[in-house]
């Protein structure tokens with residue numbers, strides 16, 4: 375990174391970056407640690423003043439949470455895009471609550487992985503260095519918060535919040551099960567018969583006893599205007615966008631990569647394979663994100679807070 379005599383340097387020194395990084399990085403842990411630590415610790419170089427990160431289900435895959443399109447993306451005979459809709463909830467609130475109860479059970483047993491921790495460390499670093507940093511996640515699992523990320527934007531809501539269909543009261547709810555009728559329900563096996571729970575026995579609002587729904591954005595529903603404003607301010611004049619673990623197929627999030635690239639920002643993609651977003655990405659880090667994200671950020675795993683191992687959790 376050549377600096378100008380006055381110390382300022384041209385935004386993202388094209389040639390250096392391209393020549394230094396025009397290799398698709400295969401994530402072969404040991405060999406790469408040295409390589410990346412040397413080569414890429416400048417991914418977030420002094421020229422980069424405004425950083426945004428967009429994450430998807432792939433960053434939680436190594437925490438044991440099935441992605442939407444990967445292995446385990448099907449629940450019973452349904453794929454998530456069919457059940458995560460207002461129509462499905464209108465037709466069978468019991469079935470949809472079984473689906474979300476199952477996901478709450480899976481996530482409740484999961485811990486953040488190095489992807490989540492490295493992004494929390496990146497946020498701290500950026501704040502120390504006076505850089506603007508915004509984490510945008512499509513994930514509703516809350517693992518970014520558990521890893522120490524703060525003020526991040528949950529584009530599609532949270533598994534751990536409910537909203538009343540009658541009075542719109544929104545509140546955090548970590549009760550497991552969220553209501554007695556769902557206890558032991560939600561099994562993903564296609565042979566499982568739907569519980570057919572009566573609406574009065576499903577989660578009810580403490581304010582008005584109305585039917586509660588998960589406080590998530592379903593397909594066909596708009597994102598909250600507050601969230602859209604936060605996205606806007608994060609992506610305007612964004613120097614560097616890190617996009618991790620997303621298939622870039624669901625909008626509006628899938629549009630953020632080409633947008634930043636079109637606005638002259640640099641995009642780095644972390645994924646185990648190419649996606650429709652890859653063509654807008656200057657850097658492609660291929661491999662499991664719990665490996666590639668810490669390396670590309672020059673964060674050695676030793677620096678990451680270790681998720682308490684199972685023996686600790688019993689403490």
Ligand code: BV8
Pocket residue numbers: 429430431432433435436441442443444454455458512513514530531590591592593594595596597618619620621622623624625626627644645646647649661662663664
């Ligand atoms: C809306 C919450 C409008 C609920 C979710 C334009 C074109 C086409 C369609 C549309 C369009 N605009 C709108 C649409 C319709 C729709 C849409 O995009 N449909 C798609 C399917 C084509 N969008 C909407 O409906 C949105 N709303 O547009 O409203 C509107 C406006 C005004 C008024 C009324 C309406 C709402 C979209 C949000 C839906 N809710 N989630 C819930 O979770 O239950 S979306 C949900 O699915 C997730 O949040 C996420 O966004 C998406 C899943 O995608 P990913 O997270 O990327 O996961 P996926 O499994 O697909 O991929 C994982 C990736 O990780 C893979 O690439 C894999 O290779 C990689 N990977 C795996 N392991 C690893 C890894 N990478 C690294 N390391 C690993 N270890």
Ligand code: ZN
Pocket residue numbers: 538539540541542543579580581582583584
């Ligand atoms: Zn209510």
